[in-house]
Amino acid sequence: MEKRGNFSPIIRRHTSWHSRSFRGIILVLLWGFIALVVLANLGFSLGWYNDSLVSLYLLFNLKIHGDNQLLLFIAVLIVLTPIYCGWRWHRLSHHTGGRR
Numbered sequence: 001m002e003k004r005g006n007f008s009p010i011i012r013r014h015t016s017w018h019s020r021s022f023r024g025i026i027l028v029l030l031w032g033f034i035a036l037v038v039l040a041n042l043g044f045s046l047g048w049y050n051d052s053l054v055s056l057y058l059l060f061n062l063k064i065h066g067d068n069q070l071l072l073f074i075a076v077l078i079v080l081t082p083i084y085c086g087w088r089w090h091r092l093s094h095h096t097g098g099r100r
Contacts, residue, residue, distance in 0.1 A: 041071050
C-alpha cells in the first residue's frame, strides 16, 4: 500500500455561524452548571454555609458532606483533560502529516 505524503487525519469542515453559536451557548450553559455544582460542593466542604449555597444544594439534590469523591473526580478531570488534549493535538498535528 502506498503512503500519501500530505495526508492529514483532521477533518476540516466549515460549519454555519448558527451552528457554532448554538454549540457555544450550550457549552457555556453546561460549564456554568458545572461551576455552580463545584461552587456548592467547595462551599460546604470549606464550611461556607449561607442561604444561596443551601438553595443550590436543594436545587441540585446534593449530599451536604458526602461529595468528597465528586470533588476528587472533578480535580482529576481538571488535571487530565488538558494533558490528554495536548497529547492528542501533538499526535494529530506532528506525527501524521498535519501542521508543522
